[in-house]
Amino acid sequence: MIGYFSTVEKSQRKDLLCFKNDHYHPSNMVVSCVGDFKEEELIPFLKNKIKNLSSDKFNLQRKAPSALGGISVCVEKKNLEQSHLCIGFRSPSYLSEQRFAVDIINVILGANMSSRLYEEIREKRGLCYDISTEVKRYKDSGAFIIHLGLDKIKIMVALNSILRELARIKGKEVPFKELVRAKDYFLGQMTMSLERPQGRMFYFADSYIHLGKIYSLEDVKKKVEVITPQDIKHLAKDIFTFNNMCISCVGDVTGVLDDKIRKTANDFARNY
Numbered sequence: 001m002i003g004y005f006s007t008v009e010k011s012q013r014k015d016l017l018c019f020k021n022d023h024y025h026p027s028n029m030v031v032s033c034v035g036d037f038k039e040e041e042l043i044p045f046l047k048n049k050i051k052n053l054s055s056d057k058f059n060l061q062r063k064a065p066s067a068l069g070g071i072s073v074c075v076e077k078k079n080l081e082q083s084h085l086c087i088g089f090r091s092p093s094y095l096s097e098q099r100f101a102v103d104i105i106n107v108i109l110g111a112n113m114s115s116r117l118y119e120e121i122r123e124k125r126g127l128c129y130d131i132s133t134e135v136k137r138y139k140d141s142g143a144f145i146i147h148l149g150l151d152k153i154k155i156m157v158a159l160n161s162i163l164r165e166l167a168r169i170k171g172k173e174v175p176f177k178e179l180v181r182a183k184d185y186f187l188g189q190m191t192m193s194l195e196r197p198q199g200r201m202f203y204f205a206d207s208y209i210h211l212g213k214i215y216s217l218e219d220v221k222k223k224v225e226v227i228t229p230q231d232i233k234h235l236a237k238d239i240f241t242f243n244n245m246c247i248s249c250v251g252d253v254t255g256v257l258d259d260k261i262r263k264t265a266n267d268f269a270r271n272y
Contacts, residue, residue: 026050032205034197064140065090068244071265075258076250083152083251087162091144091239094137094210100186100223101235102144106135107182108174108232109165110146114181116165121148127158139210144239152253156260159247163264166240167272173229183224191217243269 002008031046068090092098110117110133121131131148150158174182193199194217207214247261 030205030209032201032208034201034204062139068246070243071262071269072246073258073262073265074246074248075253075255075261076248077253077255078250080251082149083155083249083253084147084149085155085158086248087146087159088246088248089144089239089241090244091135091142092137092235093140093142095139096142098231098235099137100220101227101231102135102137102142102239103186104179104182104224104227105169105232105236105239106133106144107185108178109133109169112185114185116169117146117162120165121158121161125157125161127154127161152251155249155251155253155257156264159261159264163242163268163272166236166242167268169236170233170240170272172233174232176229179227179229179232183227187217187221187224190220242272 033042091102096102107115109115110131112118115133117131117133121127122129128148128150131146134145134147136143136145146162148158148162194203204214242265245265247265249257249261
């Protein structure tokens, strides 16, 4: 989200230039280079380009997000052929030691066609064509998001089924074989990404900017391999708190849907 219509409309050229001057300078920059290059030529070249630029340090101000104040439901009526349902929870930041465990939960629940939600909601029940999960991470917080597109008459059945799957991963340890498959998938995807020069370049820059260190594939493997079924269960309990979740729905729906969603969410909050 980049803002509201009112805030975007008020933005002027001078505002963009001020932002650029505050943030885009050498002291706030990382250069990542991968490929057939000569380091002894590249480093002097970059130093020569950078030395003539301003490098005043800028202290980035940040504010932690406010705590969620209970269940939040937003329903918007739009003339769409397909409705869209989204369920969101707070999750750990990219600085958390649990960041890899979150990735494994993401794989187990919805990151591929063998995931629990894909199997249950799409394959078994035929409630949607596609369902997926996504993890977003920031310095002081994160988000775990579930999204699906479906027919409006199937929204409540799908919501109940999704929340039951979340209750299951909170209440019962993931079988060892399923956990191993999720780890293999996660590490396999990462390995394939690092085989591409562009993938390595982005990974190095992202890791250094966010963590101040470039973690090798072996470093990541060591951290992923020690994750246990108990770790997954405990983290799932922390993330999927039904009394603090956000649910949004956009589509050709009626106002009654808001009350139905809220009632279902409250029922799960009381029972799980």
